[in-house]
Amino acid sequence: MSVEEQVLHYPIPNDAALDPPAEWARLRSTCPVTHVTLPSGDRATLLTRYEDVKQVLADPRFTRQLTAPDAARLSAEGGVFNSEMSQIIPDGGEEHQHWRRLVVKWFTAKRMAAMRPTMTQIAEDLIDDMVKRGAPGDLRADLGFPLPVYVICDMLGVPATDRDRFSYWSDTLLNLTRYSKAETEAAQGAFFQYMSDHVAAKRHRPSDDLLSELIAVGGPEDGGLSDLQILVTGMALLVAGHETTANMIGKMVSMLLADRDRWERLLADRDRWERLLADPSLIRTTVEESLRFDANSGFGLPRYLREETEVSGTVLPRGTTVVCSMAAANRDESTFEAADQMDLTRSPNPHLAFGAGAHSCLGQALARTELQVVLEVLLRKLPTLELAVPVEELERVEGLAVGGLRTVPVRW
Amino acid sequence: MKVTVDEDKCCGAGQCVLLAPEVFDQRDDDGIVNLLDPEPGADRHAAVREAAAVCPAAAIELIE
Numbered sequence: 001m002s003v004e005e006q007v008l009h010y011p012i013p014n015d016a017a018l019d020p021p022a023e024w025a026r027l028r029s030t031c032p033v034t035h036v037t038l039p040s041g042d043r044a045t046l047l048t049r050y051e052d053v054k055q056v057l058a059d060p061r062f063t064r065q066l067t068a069p070d071a072a073r074l075s076a077e078g079g080v081f082n083s084e085m086s087q088i089i090p091d092g093g094e095e096h097q098h099w100r101r102l103v104v105k106w107f108t109a110k111r112m113a114a115m116r117p118t119m120t121q122i123a124e125d126l127i128d129d130m131v132k133r134g135a136p137g138d139l140r141a142d143l144g145f146p147l148p149v150y151v152i153c154d155m156l157g158v159p160a161t162d163r164d165r166f167s168y169w170s171d172t173l174l175n176l177t178r179y180s181k182a183e184t185e186a187a188q189g190a191f192f193q194y195m196s197d198h199v200a201a202k203r204h205r206p207s208d209d210l211l212s213e214l215i216a217v218g219g220p221e222d223g224g225l226s227d228l229q230i231l232v233t234g235m236a237l238l239v240a241g242h243e244t245t246a247n248m249i250g251k252m253v254s255m256l257l258a259d260r261d262r263w264e265r266l267l268a269d270r271d272r273w274e275r276l277l278a279d280p281s282l283i284r285t286t287v288e289e290s291l292r293f294d295a296n297s298g299f300g301l302p303r304y305l306r307e308e309t310e311v312s313g314t315v316l317p318r319g320t321t322v323v324c325s326m327a328a329a330n331r332d333e334s335t336f337e338a339a340d341q342m343d344l345t346r347s348p349n350p351h352l353a354f355g356a357g358a359h360s361c362l363g364q365a366l367a368r369t370e371l372q373v374v375l376e377v378l379l380r381k382l383p384t385l386e387l388a389v390p391v392e393e394l395e396r397v398e399g400l401a402v403g404g405l406r407t408v409p410v411r412w
Numbered sequence: 413m414k415v416t417v418d419e420d421k422c423c424g425a426g427q428c429v430l431l432a433p434e435v436f437d438q439r440d441d442d443g444i445v446n447l448l449d450p451e452p453g454a455d456r457h458a459a460v461r462e463a464a465a466v467c468p469a470a471a472i473e474l475i476e
Contacts (some may be wrong), residue, residue, distance in 0.1 A: 058470070063473075100423065101442035108427035108438040350464035358423050360468035365426035 010036035010323060011176070011299060012048055015234055017394035017405055018255055020295035024328040033314040036323065039176045043323040044302070048328035050335040050352070057324050058357030062063040063091050071304045072321035074401065077181040083188070088232040095384035096358065102217065102225065102231060104362055106155065106210050112369040115151070119370060122150050123377040131381075135411035136388035143378075144249030144408065145242070148338075148370055152241030157209030158198055163242075165194070171400060176299065178399030183374045185296060188295060195234045199227070204370040210237070212348045239361070245367045247397065247404030249374050252290040254408055256375075258391035275344060277383055280376065286344045290350035292330045293342045296396055298403035300325040301355055327403075328351040382412040413457050414475040417445045422470040428463075428472060430473035435460055445471065 027034055027048040031412040036046045048055050056062060065086050066072065090096040105111075122145065130142040170376045172179050172187035178189070199211060199367075211234050217224030220324035225233065229409040250325070276282055307321045318321065330351045333339045354361035361367070377387060388409035397404040415435065424443035428436035435456055437446040452460055457476075464472040 101444065104424035104443035105441060106443075107426070108424065108443045109429035110438060112426070214417075289435075325434075348462040350466045354425070354468060356468050358421075358469065360423050360425055362424075364468075365430065368430065 007043070008034060008046070009035045009169075010038055011045070014296075014396070016392075017396050018251070018258065018295060019389065020331055026054055026329060028332055032312045033036060033037060033316070036072055038072055038257075040073040040076040042321070044323050045073045046323045046325060047311060048325050048332075049312060050302060050329040050332035053324040053326055053329035054356045056303055056309075056311065056322055057301060057352070057359070059303075059309070059328075060092055060252075060358060061307055062305055062322070064301065064303060066321060067090050068304055068306075068319070070319045074299065074300070075176045077175060077179060077184055078176070083094055085188070085232055085235070088228055089236065092358075099225065099229070099364065100358070102214065103210075103237075103298055104282050106213075107363050107366050109365050111384070114364045116369060118154075119151060119373040120149070120377060123373055124381065125162055125341050125379050129378060132412070136409045136412070137412045138251040139253055139389065139408035140246070140405060141407070144253075144362065145246040147249065147374065148239055148242040148245040151366070151370065152238060155210050155241070156238060157202065157207055157211055158234075158238065162194075166192075166238055166242065169194075170243050172241055173235075173238050174243060174401040176399055176401055180338060188216055191235060192231070193246065195238075199231050241363055242362075242364070243402050245370050247370060248291070248367070250292065250310075250405045250408040251294055251296060251403075252287070252371060253378065253385075253395060253410070254387065254391065254405060255290055255293060256286070256384065257339065257359070257387045259412075272342065272344060273379075280379055283379075285349065286347040287368060287375065288351065289342055289346050290371070291353035292346070292349055293335070293355065294403070295327055295331070296403040296405070297327040297353065299323070299401040300327065306385060313395075323361050324390050325356065329364070352407075363391050364393075384411055385412045413451065413452060413454075413460065415447060415450050415460060416450040416473045416475075418445045418469075418471045418473070419444050421469045423471075425468050427466050427468070431463040431466075434454055434461065449466040 012021045012023050028061055032049045032052055034046050038044055047056060067087055090099050126143045126146055130137040134400050149163045169187050169191035173185045175184050202212045202274050203215050214225060220226055301324045303322045305316055307316055308318045310318050331339045354364040388411045395406045397406055424446045426438055429438055435449045435452045437448050439446050464474050
């Protein structure tokens with residue numbers, strides 16, 4: 001077989017909704033730095049080992065911006081990583097740190113703790129509505145999607161009633177193969193216009209929200225952000241603030257309700273769920289383990305190498321586009337004991353679900369708090385929760401850079 | 413146990429505050445770590461070790 005034929009297509013096709021593709025283990029052990037073909041047809045280098053993924057993600061020399069002429073395109077149809085929009089928010093050095101510190105103060109652990117009662121109320125109301133409609137419910141549409149949307153809309157001061165539009169715009173930004181170039185361009189134009197109007201309205205009539213406060217800091221000369229940076233920050237937070245967590249809620253609950261092994265499931269059905277019911281103090285470590293164990297987390301994170309580097313003994317030349325698979329790294333046996341087992345007590349759990357280094361997920365305290373709240377409320381209100389379909393029938397979201405389940409049918 | 417933090421590296425993820433709120437806090441104005449107790453008592457060592465292990469920016473150093 002020629003080298004050409006050996007190049008893997010990425011994302012690696014996988015029919016199982018919750019299980020990793022068999023290639024991960026082989027790649028980690030024998031081919032940790034491997035060539036892949038992206039949906040665009042462009043070539044990139046895939047990393048699957050924990051130490052490699054962490055090293056590259058945390059290296060300040062490498063950029064998330066894939067706008068250099070020789071950078072790989074993820075999708076032939078456009079998307080956020082290759083867009084001009086990705087250049088508006090500074091991607092490194094002091095400028096990035098400045099931007100990050102202006103925004104991350106809104107996502108501190110203390111602020112998230114203060115939002116917990118509101119999140120709990122939203123989760124309870126959504127679950128009550130789902131129960132009223134009767135089983136089976138769809139945990140994705142009824143709870144997983146609306147909860148993070150309500151929360152991030154409230155933080156940004158945008159109306160949650162526009163959530164269907166946000167969802168569509170967000171999908172197009174995270175597009176790999178689902179939408180055409182014309183569709184992604186039209187959606188991004190409409191999203192840009194919407195947020196532009198929203199920021200203008202906030203400037204005119206400020207209220208108690210993140211965007212109003214960012215505007216109030218002033219322009220770059222006052223230590224604040226430019227108008228365009230505020231606008232793009234708003235778009236980025238709206239997309240990042242709902243899509244990932246919305247999907248994670250459905251995947252987390254599915255993983256907890258479905259023990260992986262068929263025999264194990266016959267013998268000890270709902271073992272994980274029963275364990276959590278018996279000991280809710282495991283919620284925190286369970287959320288972390290769900291993040292680690294998520295084999296359907298999506299594309300991973302790309303990096304463009306502005307200079308040569310070495311990874312696992314392989315020299316990667318300047319101009320290489322690297323894809324870091326955090327999900328594959330999170331199953332690395334050399335870092336995680338019994339990595340293929342979901343251990344609700346695992347601690348410490350230094351998983352890479354939120355990335356690593358200076359660009360590590362800005363909203364991770366928000367995501368953690370939302371996931372913890374959802375789990376706490378579900379265990380309390382619906383202790384008899386179960387999947388309404390066999391786990392084999394769960395279907396992946398396809399064609400987007402973020403991984404999820406199309407529906408999560410449940411009964412109680 | 414002696415704890416030091418690197419404010420420059422800190423990315424404000426808040427994991428340390430969630431795990432050991434008696435030892436770590438985040439500043440209100442920029443979300444960066446604020447070390448409350450550089451020599452925490454033995455009952456907090458496990459939580460502080462976990463915070464150091466999971467800090468995404470590797471901004472927490474321990475001397476034991």
